Amino acid sequence: MVIFVDVDVNEIARLGRDFPWRKPSSCPKCNISFWWHGFIPAYFDHLSQAVFLRRLRCPRCGAVHRLRPKAYWSRFRSTIQVINQTIDRFLNRDWRSDSPGSRQRLWWRRFCAKAKLRIGFGWEYFPDAFDLLISWGQIPVSSTI
């Protein structure tokens, strides 16, 4: 499971394994304290090298959890804000010049498919479709329906 925490990726990159991670209180299933369980590399858009994110393990159930900066969804290298801005630009028939076009088009296709499925006919007239999907617990640009 991924546990989202309020941390700055740039600080993690700067301090490496010395970054002072705060341990979440306890395993949600067993309600006992986690043990640290090493690091896992993760890649983010603006950083040329991997940063090492902390992992935790529950000593009772053995579940392994990963800590992840809350500015990012799982499996995305761009911040939620950047993705949101990209979709906004596409809605205005524009695109970002600072990000690969193929990735922007992929997000746009996924967003359209998800909005069509979840919101239905006329979704494009919802100016806040992106936020609406998030409020329903969806990642607007993920491939999973």
Ligand SMILES: [Zn+2]
């Ligand atoms: Zn547990």
